[in-house]
Amino acid sequence: MLLLGSIMPEEFIRLQHGYAKNGLSDEVIALFQNIIYSHYRDNKRDFLWRKSHDPYHVLVSEFMLQQTQTSRVEQKFSEFITRFPHFNDLASASFKEVLSAWQGLGYNRRALMLHHLAKKVVHDYKGILPKTKEALITLPGIGEYTAGAICAFAYNMPVTLIETNVRTVFLHFFFRNSRGVRDAELLLLIEKTADRNNSREWYNALMDYGVMLKQSMPNPSRRSKHHATQSRFEGSDRQVRGKILRELTQHELSFDALVTRVDEPQERMKKILSQLAFESLIVQENGVFRIA
């Protein structure tokens, strides 16, 4: 159990107090970086994807880490890279193979977008992932955060990015008593306090600190304007979609066979199947459904 003093040093509060505007000064920034890096030196998390700066490895890990905890990604990442070592291998695989390797991670649309992206990189970019945030963000499945993460972790570029752990750290240090804080406001601080010459290490350190904070107190990210509690999983369309795709990675099935195996009403199955087909995750052909 951590003492409050160790996660919010008094010296930081005292220093920050003298700067009413935004709590920032060179001194505050230096101390803040010191706190984050000190924790990192002693508590660095040792992930396989942190050992490599290969853009493909970074990309795959970031896709998996969108909405999925590190504990579940660790095993899957290793297997995925072994099965698809390069963009070429992923691009030339069938989507069914890709989805099989994805099983257990959830949010299967990410697998589809990653597959599309690999084909695009091979065909439009000669197998080389673009090196600018603007180009990266045009690719399927890459949004503001993932584009920044690739720039930081693959290319060590001085970018400004925010995700759940970074958000946690800045809410904790700079918005101790605020609620409904917007990312736009946090980003100003993230930009000003960044160790621009060591983006890769800095963001890894911030994320590790954020994880530690969440283990020590109620999640500070709940005070974000963008925090939302989501609908229950049990009985949801998400659950049924997952079941259907899991079945179809095993074998092609007729509508009736699917209804039997998934055990949901026909009308609901029709609706969800047509949605999955619309999203290009599955196709219906010769009376059977299969992975697209």
Added chain:
DNA sequence: TTCCGGCTAT
């Protein structure tokens, strides 16, 4: 039963 999360479509 509750908790955790980035991208896309609307």
Added chain:
DNA sequence: ATAGCCGGAA
């Protein structure tokens, strides 16, 4: 702006 998308651990 907001709703929808997954699965497993605690």
